[in-house]
Amino acid sequence: MPNSEEELGTAQAILSEAFGLCGDKPGKSNEALAACVLCLWHKLHLPLILTREVSDCLPDLPKAGVISQRDTNGKRRDAYRAIVKEVSICKKNGWVRAIIIAHPLHYWRCMMVARKLNLETLTASVPRIPYDKYSDQVWTRHPAFFIPYEIGARIFYLLTGKI
DSSP: OOOOHHHHTTOSEEEEOOOOOBTTBOHHHHHHHHHHHHHHHHHHOOOEEEEHHHHTTOTTSOOSEEEOSBOTTSOBOOHHHHHHHHHHHHHHTTOOEEEEEOOHHHHHHHHHHHHHTTOEEEEOOOOOOOOOTTOSSGGGSOHHHHHHHHHHHHHHHHHTTOO
């Protein structure tokens, strides 16, 4: 359930989590997430820590951090590693409370990782985010693919202590 406008006003940063990727383009899922970030930024003017896929849709906004889709070894960064990087930027700046913007079915796992890393999370209302049938990540193309993937990811994160 989303936090109230008053509660969202206590946040110190806005974080975004990507949802798929279309080659070197963000894709329509991330474009929709970027629209949510933009709307929230216009209301709150908080520092932004965004995944590259979402950041690329918002080139004119100032950012406190952009999380690359690849780590230094060239390996694709998963949600856990992206959130670890985002939380470290928050901690460096003394921020302890952030709003997370993510695909609604991906949000719970993102929130739980951030909370495990001692970041207080707030929930903004996020409209329906479309799946992108052209995404390089097959599981983000359709709910029939994503829901089983997300269930497995949540179990894996729980068993490995990430949430």
